[in-house]
Amino acid sequence: MVDGHGFDLAARLADRKRRGLRRDLQPIERVAARTRVAGDPGGDIPAFDGEEHLVFAANDYLGLASDDRVQRAAARAADEVGTGAGASRLITGDTGLHHRLERDIAESKGTERALVFSSGYAANVGTVAALAPDVIFSDELNHASIVDGCRLADAETVVYDHCDADAFGAAMDHRAREAAPDERWLVVTDSVFSMDGDIAPLRRICDVAERHGAWVMVDEAHATGLYERAGGIVQREGLGDRVHVQLGTLSKTLAAQGGFIAGSERLVEHLLNTARSFVFSTGLAPPAVGAAREALSLARAGDRRERLWSHVDRLRDGLETRGYRVLGETQILPVLIGDGTDALALADYLEERGVIAPAIRPPTVREGTSRVRVAPQATHTDEEIDRCLAAFDAAHADLNLEPDSQRTATDPSGQGVQS
Incomplete structure (x- = not known):
């Protein structure tokens, strides 16, 4: 090839492979607590053979993606409304089904109104940029979509130490000493962090933000649907009247696709006029809307949340008993x-024994803090939890692992963590 102004993608891929960052696709046969898997087929169709694996890697925490009631709701929406919205919601892509879902979300979140986006990523980048803050205070482990939203907003971004309310308070106090009186400040944080499994100190964050008159935005992607009335940490802590912007996804516990913002009437009206990722995107497909609405209803009722937390307790106790730090x-x-x-x-050892749980390594986490991320689902059985623990038990002996219990995670790349 003649040298010129093109892109040497082969060299870029070779460099990623050299640095241990080259990744492959691993198709699964179906979205459920157990499935067959295939190797990366490239551009070919994957071939599924062999035994089913137990999936301890998905964000479908209540197992609703394979629930027949959710599937029927998606089919009804396709039949009654259409398979796609057909246009931006500001043109002809706005349906009654979208408004019914938004009403249900607002009720669950205790807000005046909600607005559904095509993805959680679109909700984050669109909202942060549309608010156009002068200064953003962001937790260092915030999701990549928040990081990108900060970049698009072209604001001064102050990154504070992960889940450290004292460091956040000091950063805000320091900025206040040199701030112009008309500056607009936004504090943004995940509630549950997807790679560490910890929770932001939201009450203390609100205390500091209120002292300075700043707005608070909380991304509840990994919490929505798992607490009372299918709410998140904001609802669990009773902070709904102190958090100005609540964000969530429909693609995790709610088993569909899309994201949402919940807040005041004025917030939603502002975003549907100015959030570019909403204005210039086709409306969320009706089957996803129908599925999410049914999943939200199911998350409120029944015992799936209780079963999930029972599995979580059993796994944590079992792993720690076997010498792992969780x-x-x-x-x-x-x-x-x-x-x-x-x-x-x-991770490879577990997969050979029928358990899928991914290895998470740099640059997603700091060097020396690699981990295997385990995420149970409510639809796992007690026997399957025991099979997962047995695989970890065998690995501890066969691989002679010595987990480092003194380190914590971070994302030094500035790219944000993955979902």
């Missing part, structure tokens, strides 16, 4: 290993 305090159970090669070896 981070966090939520349904996300990061098993800290330390060395990236060891984490990959453990």
Whole structure:
């Protein structure tokens, strides 16, 4: 090839492989607590053979993606409304089904109104940019969509130490000493962090923000649907009247696709006029809207949430009894290993024994804090939880793992963590 102004993608891919960052796709046969898997087929159709694996890697925490009631709701929406919205919601892509879902979300979140976006990523980048803050205070482990929203907003971004309310308060106090009186400040944080499984100190964050008159925005992607009335940490802590912007996704516990913002009437009216990721995107497909609405209803009722938390307790206790250190305090159970090669070896070992739990390594987490991320679903059985623990038990002996219990996670790349 003649040298010129093109892109040498082969060299870029080779560099990623050299640095251990080259990734492959791993198709699954169906979205459920158990499925067959296939190797990366490239551009070919995957071939599924062999035994089913137990999936301890998905964010479908209540197992609603395979629930027949949710599937029927998606089919009804396709039949009654259409398979796609057909246009931006500001043109002809706005349906009654969208408004019914938004009403249900607002009720669950205790807000005046909600607005559904095509994805959680679109909701984050669109909202942060549309608010156009002068200064953003952001937790260092916030999701990549928040990081990108900060970049698009072109605001001064102050990154504070992860889940450290004292560091956040000091950063805000320091900025206040040199701030112009008309500056607009936005504090943004995940509630549950997807790679550490810990929870932001939201009450203390609100205390500091209120002292300075700043707005608070909380991303509840990994919490929505798992607490009372299918709410998140904001609802659990009774902070609905202190958090100005509540964000969530429909693609995790709510088993569909899309994201949403919940807040005041004025907030929603402002965003539907100015959030570019809403204005210039086709409306969320009706089957996803119908599925999410049914999933939200099911998350409020029944015993799935209780079964999930029972599995979480059983897994955490079992892993710690077997000598592993488990981070966090939520349904996300990061098993800290330390060395990236060891984490990959453990993930491979588990998969060979029918358990899918991914290795998470740099640059998503800091060097020396690689881990295997375990995420149970309510639809796992007690026997399947025991099979998962047995695989970890065997690995501890066969791989001679020595988990490093003294380190914590971070994302030094500035790219944000993955979902």
